[in-house]
Amino acid sequence: MAARRPHATAPIQASFASFGVNAALIRALAREGVEAPFPIQAATLPDSLAGRDVLGRGRTGSGKTYAFVLPVLDRLAASASPRRPGRPRALILAPTRELATQITASIRPLADALSLRTLTIFGGVSPAGQIRELRAGVDIVVACPGRLDDHVRSGHVRLDAVEVTVLDEADHMADLGFLPVVRRLLTLTPRGGQRLLFSATLDAAVDALVRQFLVDPVVHSVDSSLSPVAKMTHHVLHVDRLDRLPVLVDLVAAPGRTLVFTRTKRGAKMLARRLCAAGVPATELHGDLAQNARTRNLLAFSEGTARTLVATDIAARGIHVDDVTLVVHADPPVEHKAYLHRSGRTARAGAEGTVVTLMTDDQVADVRDLVRKAGIAPTTTRLRSGDPLLARIAPGQRSFVAPSPEPQTAAEPTARTRTRRPTQPSQSRGSRGWSGSGLPAVATDRGGADGRAGAGRAGAASGRGSAGGTRAGAGSARGGAAAAPSSAAAFSGRARVGTRHGGR
Known part of the structure; x- marks a missing residue:
């Protein structure tokens, strides 16, 4: 040959x-x-x-x-x-x-x-x-x-x-x-x-x-896989482990669609629930979901009913939804190719986009090696929740939805939008994964993203580092705070993924 x-x-x-x-x-x-x-x-x-x-x-x-x-x-x-x-x-x-x-x-x-x-x-x-x-x-x-x-x-x-x-x-x-x-x-x-x-x-x-x-x-x-995208801005936010979730909530509550990546399927599932509990409509995409649930959740994200999609690397390639303005590596990927493909979900077809990596003290060496191999020169900033830089990275008025007793659907949103300051949910000290956040454990029922009952009996979910849910399907955090019913990944509806320029 x-x-x-x-x-x-x-x-x-x-x-x-x-x-x-x-x-x-x-x-x-x-x-x-x-x-x-x-x-x-x-x-x-x-x-x-x-x-x-x-x-x-x-x-x-x-x-x-x-x-x-x-x-x-x-x-x-x-x-x-x-x-x-x-x-x-x-x-x-x-x-x-x-x-x-x-x-x-x-x-x-x-x-x-x-x-x-x-x-x-x-x-x-x-x-x-x-x-x-x-x-x-x-x-x-x-x-x-x-x-x-x-x-x-x-x-x-x-x-x-x-x-x-x-x-x-x-x-x-x-x-x-x-x-x-x-x-x-x-x-x-x-x-x-x-x-x-x-x-x-x-x-x-x-x-x-x-x-x-x-x-x-x-x-x-046409270009190297390591070539930087001219209209893509990269940030590394060095945060304390307790500030990871409040910083993330602040970012994703800004206007526009956000794609958040985690390393594990459990992490994606629990983080989507915690974002919903904080008032941010979110859905999930990972390999544990049945195909109809994966399709429904992606359509909800495309339509905008769920403006945040929390996903594993299953969404790092081939997923095109118009106008994804922000990609957040909630868990930094293991290798640089994954970073590039994840980040490539924004700044597509000549559009602008922002990529944020959350980095804790124990991840500094790994993240530095990651961005070096990826050929990226990000702006690295050490900050706490509430830092004004967050509003410059993801500009616009933050908006949250009031907890709803019923899951939302893409076609008929039921949430009432209101504006307030970002919530300050706590995380259990020493918790490494998103399933270990100290937010209230959130219950799900049949009709959720995977078509099955949520984690735990009677649909009650509990995360490591937080008090478990009850048989009645309600969760409680340390200190007895009541959990709101989750709308994570419970959206449905008909929408076209990648409208107009989808797949280009």
């Missing part, structure tokens, strides 16, 4: 029409508010539209999705091959359910303009609907490797008619251990088919995949 060779980047000022993109696609893009290509799109489209294998690298938020969606749709629109049951003509592989869903959201309005059918395949849901649609015939399958492999083994889908294959976030697939099944799926696609691989980083595992499956690929590296 010939060695990969770099290719000159096309002029950023080029238009979709100048590349020969299908006119119906250009009109559909205009309806989505997309008028001109981003740099990685302008760089890769001449080769991908010409049928070349392409290896594209660009940091998160750089517009990789349309860079492969457009050549896939353009090729299928020009192809004379008929749609056949169980034999898709294009395959897009993604590492997570959320990313697969958002790729489909970007494709669907464009595919509809060309009368092409798209199907999303992932686990965590019943396979019956997917099998039914495969039998009816689809043009494009957007899939997570595991569930697609199940359908292949059971004979519900064959990949021998695939004309173009895309691997998105290939480095993340490698991190998650998906490469063996990805290799197995790729060997089932025709050798002469076009293959496009997009990744934020190109490490050894991705390179092995490229050498095995891409033929004389053209490499387009």
Whole structure:
């Protein structure tokens, strides 16, 4: 196989029409508010539209999705091959359910303009609907490797008619251990088919995949994964452990959407509850949630019913919600790539954004090493809760909601908004995780984010370092303060994730 060779980047000022993109696609893009290509799109489209294998690298938020969606749709629109049951003509592989869903959201309005059918395949849901649609015939399958492999083994889908294959976030697939099944799926696609691989980083595992499956690929590296985003501002706030939660509450109570990252699923769950108990509508996203709950919570965040999403690294890649103004690393990540991908949820598509890392005394050395490897030069400040700098980092009037006895829904918010100073919840001294905060333990009931009863009997939840909940479903903190019923992750409703520029 010939060695990969770099290719000159096309002029950023080029238009979709100048590349020969299908006119119906250009009109559909205009309806989505997309008028001109981003740099990685302008760089890769001449080769991908010409049928070349392409290896594209660009940091998160750089517009990789349309860079492969457009050549896939353009090729299928020009192809004379008929749609056949169980034999898709294009395959897009993604590492997570959320990313697969958002790729489909970007494709669907464009595919509809060309009368092409798209199907999303992932686990965590019943396979019956997917099998039914495969039998009816689809043009494009957007899939997570595991569930697609199940359908292949059971004979519900064959990949021998695939004309173009895309691997998105290939480095993340490698991190998650998906490469063996990805290799197995790729060997089932025709050798002469076009293959496009997009990744934020190109490490050894991705390179092995490229050498095995891409033929004389053209490499387009628009920017390094370590390149700083010009409109992204980074802060490290050195805080006492007791001040972590009050500082976080102050930040997320500001106007706009905030994405908060924790290291553990339990930490995300408990922190979302504590933010709700402090009057900040929050929801959660992590691997312990059923798929319908994950979808519902992400939609609530997209719509704005829950203006804060507390998530594990499951949301670090592929999640695009418009206008995320602030990303907070409540728990600093272990390695620098995770920092970059988490931070990339803001300052997308040319927008501005702010990234804040909360750092305690025992994390100083680790955080310094983290930002050095990430190529970031943050502003580091030691502060306490109530510091005026917090209002400059996250400007705007703080607002809180009164506790509600019933969970809110995205479609019908019930909370009454009021303005007051940030609460000053205490934390148990020595508590290391967010589940150890000294806030009141908050009860949940059936109908919460995961569709199950909350932690503890009768839905009562309790955190380490705080008094446990009672069987009646009410919690109490040290000192006997009553807990408010949680609205964490209990939002629902219909909304489009990544409206207008979603997936760019």
